[in-house]
Amino acid sequence: MNAPSLTDLGLRPFFQQQLSLEELENDALGRVIEHHKSEVVLLAGDDVLRFRLPPNLDPVCVGDWVLFNDQRLLRVLERQSLFQRKAAGSGRERQLIASNIDTVFIVSSLNEDFSLNRIERYLALAKETRVEPVIVLTKVDLCTADVETIRNQVQQLDSLLSVYCVNGLDSNDIAALKGYCQRGKTVTFLGSSGVGKSTLVNSLLGHSEMETGAIRDQDSKGRHTTTYRTIKWLPEGGLLMDTPGMRELQLSDAKEGIKLTFADIESFAEQCRFKDCQHHNEPGCAVNKAIETGEISPRRLENFQKLLREEAHNSASLAEKRVKDKAFSKMVNTVQEQARSVKKFK
Incomplete structure (x- = not known):
């Protein structure tokens, strides 16, 4: 195979449009082809480059497009998926x-x-x-x-x-x-x-x-x-x-994906008498009626509800962590500002 172009690597307008003129002139683009604990391997055309992950860089994963110069990684481009x-x-x-x-x-x-x-x-x-x-x-x-x-x-x-x-x-x-x-x-x-x-x-x-x-x-x-x-x-x-085999795949922030996967159940749910119908024993439940007529299997409804519960629990846990991280960062910034103020007046 001839030296791969960035287009061969999957570069498309979605990524190119994220670059400023200055970045296009002074820096380079590469795609992460390997991700290890503290470093990544990039492919940039015919060049295979290894970089250590700087502490202030956004999280990186395989498939990312990253901007870099001769010394270090600069930033991760917005992902398409x-x-x-x-x-x-x-x-x-x-x-x-x-x-x-x-x-x-x-x-x-x-x-x-x-x-x-x-x-x-x-x-x-x-x-x-x-x-x-x-x-x-x-x-x-x-x-x-x-x-x-x-x-x-x-x-x-x-x-x-x-x-x-x-x-x-x-x-x-x-x-x-x-x-x-x-x-x-x-x-x-x-x-x-x-x-x-x-x-x-x-x-x-x-x-x-x-x-x-x-x-x-x-x-x-x-x-x-x-x-x-x-x-x-x-x-x-x-x-x-x-990717390595994944024995435990827990869903989070994936409510829309679950609903799209179970679009048939969602369609019947819109016909239920009550908007907050849980599809148990409520009167006028179109989902239960669809199960009785064989249009939906009990297994499928049970898995749909299970995945929704799991997603809600995991998303809540992650949201709680984000709030705590934000509060901690705010506290650190406050302490640093106070330390600078004390130093200034000494």
């Missing part, structure tokens, strides 16, 4: 996952890992960020159930959703995914550990770059070995962002 989550555990931090994605492959295996609830969770995350979701159901060669029946269950979540059943080692199956990987486009995979993401990465790259583990007999999962986020070139000219 951003995948983020509440950090795993009970903390109140938000974890950035990846930015400026065009298509997200939501991966679930067809064996014991398969879960419509989990797919809906990932769909809510994708729809919140306005990134095109594509469902990839893997390990079709190991599936003992009827593959087409499972595929239809996923398709019923959204009639416009693209759903593919693949053997990650079959080049004919993989060919269907390559149309999303064209020049200047960035794709990524989301899915729990061991569903075959690394195998798909190797197949799309055309060579074995990501280590994969054997399938464990007890739970039909592979031993996923990706430990950091990074961007790789695809033969079709696009970029593939590989």
Whole structure:
């Protein structure tokens, strides 16, 4: 491949319009292709550059466009899309996952890992960020159930959703995914550990770059070995962002994405007699009526309500942290101002 241009890296007017004339003349743009704990690796045309993260820089993640000069990183450009989550555990931090994605492959295996609830969770995350979701159901060669029946269950979540059943080692199956990987486009995979993401990465790259583990007999999962986020070139000219498996994906600030994922329930809810209907035993509940007629499954309503509760709880926790951080910053600024005043009069 010839030296990549910034357009090859995904640069588009949305990002260019954020730069001043002075910045265009004196500084340079690069895209974050690797993110480690205290440093990042940028690709800027043909140059691969490594920078330490300065303490005053806004949070950075793989996929970001950043402005830099010979000495340091200057600023992070506004993102066109951003995948983020509440950090795993009970903390109140938000974890950035990846930015400026065009298509997200939501991966679930067809064996014991398969879960419509989990797919809906990932769909809510994708729809919140306005990134095109594509469902990839893997390990079709190991599936003992009827593959087409499972595929239809996923398709019923959204009639416009693209759903593919693949053997990650079959080049004919993989060919269907390559149309999303064209020049200047960035794709990524989301899915729990061991569903075959690394195998798909190797197949799309055309060579074995990501280590994969054997399938464990007890739970039909592979031993996923990706430990950091990074961007790789695809033969079709696009970029593939590989992310570690995420065992715990908690939604926050994703209420709109949840409602878009469950648009059918939202549509029926508008017909309920009471605007604040909780869809339990209220009279005139159109959602419960739709369940009785088979238009909505009880599982789908239960998962919708579960995700809304989780999102509300996590968003409240993060909002509380933001308020506390703001109060702490204000206190620090006050102390610093008082210290300066005392010093001035000495």
